[in-house]
Amino acid sequence: MMIRNARLNKALLATVAVGALMFGFDSSSAYATTVQDNIFYGEKNKISDNNAETLVDNECDGCTTGIIDEGDNLVGIISWNTLEAVSGNNSFGSGSDNEFTGVFSIQVVDKVDLGGGDFGFVFGPDPDFELVYGTGAMVAFYDDPAQDFTRTGDILDSIDSATGGTLIWTWGFAGDEDEQWVAVGTDTPELITGSEATAVYNFQLSSLYSTIFPAGFVQLPTGCEVGGSFSPSDVNPCLPIGGADGNGFIDIVGSGSVVGPDFPDWPIWSNSDASFIPAIPEPGTLSLLGFGLLGLGWMRRRKSRT
Numbered sequence: 126m127m128i129r130n131a132r133l134n135k136a137l138l139a140t141v142a143v144g145a146l147m148f149g150f151d152s153s154s155a156y157a158t159t160v161q162d163n164i165f166y167g168e169k170n171k172i173s174d175n176n177a178e179t180l181v182d183n184e185c186d187g188c189t190t191g192i193i194d195e196g197d198n199l200v201g202i203i204s205w206n207t208l209e210a211v212s213g214n215n216s217f218g219s220g221s222d223n224e225f226t227g228v229f230s231i232q233v234v235d236k237v238d239l240g241g242g243d244f245g246f247v248f249g250p251d252p253d254f255e256l257v258y259g260t261g262a263m264v265a266f267y268d269d270p271a272q273d274f275t276r277t278g279d280i281l282d283s284i285d286s287a288t289g290g291t292l293i294w295t296w297g298f299a300g301d302e303d304e305q306w307v308a309v310g311t312d313t314p315e316l317i318t319g320s321e322a323t324a325v326y327n328f329q330l331s332s333l334y335s336t337i338f339p340a341g342f343v344q345l346p347t348g349c350e351v352g353g354s355f356s357p358s359d360v361n362p363c364l365p366i367g368g369a370d371g372n373g374f375i376d377i378v379g380s381g382s383v384v385g386p387d388f389p390d391w392p393i394w395s396n397s398d399a400s401f402i403p404a405i406p407e408p409g410t411l412s413l414l415g416f417g418l419l420g421l422g423w424m425r426r427r428k429s430r431t
Contacts (some may be wrong), residue, residue, distance in 0.1 A: 158222045160268040160293060161337040165210035167405040169345075172205045176381070177276035177391035178285065181230075184206050193244075193312050195233050198251050202287035203227040203264070203397070204274045218272050220345050226287040227266035227294075230254040231306060239309070248306040250297055261297040261335055263306065268293045276391050283391065294338070296377055299331035303347040303371030306330070310383065324383040332376040332401075340404035344374035376402045392410075 164170060178201035180193060194197075205225040208215045218224035233249035250263050258265045269290030275283055298304045312325025327349045332342060379399030386394050 127398065128164060128393055140249065144259065147245065150338045150342040152226060157270050158220075160217065160223055160266075163208055163215040163217060163222065164403060165208075165212050165215075166340075166403045167343075168210050168212060169400055170403050171209045171398060171400045172210075173207045174203050175276070176397060177202050178383075178393045178395060178397040179280065179391055191313065191406075193236070193246065193371050195236055198230055198232050199248070200230045201228070201395075202276060202283055202391075203266075203275075204287070205266075223290065224269040224272055224274050226289075227264055227267065227336045227412055228284060228287050229264040231263050236312065242311060243309060244312040245326060246308045246310075248308070258295050259297075261299050261331075263293065263297040263330065264296045266294040266296075268337075276394070278390060280390050291336075292334075294332065295334040296379045297333050301331055301371050301375065303329055303333060303375050308383075310333060323385065325378045325380065326383070326395075328345075328377070328399075330377045331376040338403045340406040343377045343402040344376060345378045345400060345402065347360075347371065347373055347375050347378065349380065350373070374407075403424060 144286055180202055181198035182191075183196045183198065184194065203226060204215055204225075208217070216222055218226075229252070230251040232249040232251045233246055234249040236262055237247075238243040239245055248263075256264055265288070267288055267290040271286075271289050273286045274287050281389065306326070306328040308324055308326035329347050332338065377399055378401075379397055381395050381397035383395045385392065387403055408427075
């Protein structure tokens, strides 16, 4: 993912989360369809989203370079809109369906010059994000009855809209050699404009924390699911970073493509698809979910400090 430069205060990611013991979902969702209700257990689920992203340039305190380099972060928000499975299709965030939203922060750990102005990027966990969501965490998802997700306007307001409700799932690295998050595109974010895909990314991640998948997952074979076009076509967007020593399987496999609408707050939008197979839980288990959950979230910083 290649992001046009727009500084987001690093302190936002370092804020210590407030833990609260949650009992069930918010009372306002008593008659709503939760994310859990829309999942197809025991079969492959494919979710599709709309992301909004920005670059946190860590080259130095208070400056920006306009180029994605090692040590920089990509911060973004996610709204999964649709889910497809053999048994049917479901949606999130419309009618009585709760939103399935999230937030991520990933850090560039390697950058490879592929020639011709193209670069390959390898991403890993952001240490400040891990302080909030746990070791290895890169993405956190929420079940939100508010239906207030937005990727236009103030960045902090958008993050608030993506992290409301109940924390239900985190993705990241758990030590499997098959895990990866890689991208191919330009290292100059300002070049990503217009509606055509100008970069592609792929991720293979583990489920680190979940309240809606008590039985775990039937793991998927590792491998790239390229989400968009990229030129030159002979560039492989799935950079090898170890997979030979892994077990050949992973919990979540996904991909996407990046476009640049050139909006001032979230300068880059992207489209992602992700696949997973939740194992069928024991009878009665699902009815107990939602109790004794530890909710985590970001505390909102004053806008004047961003």
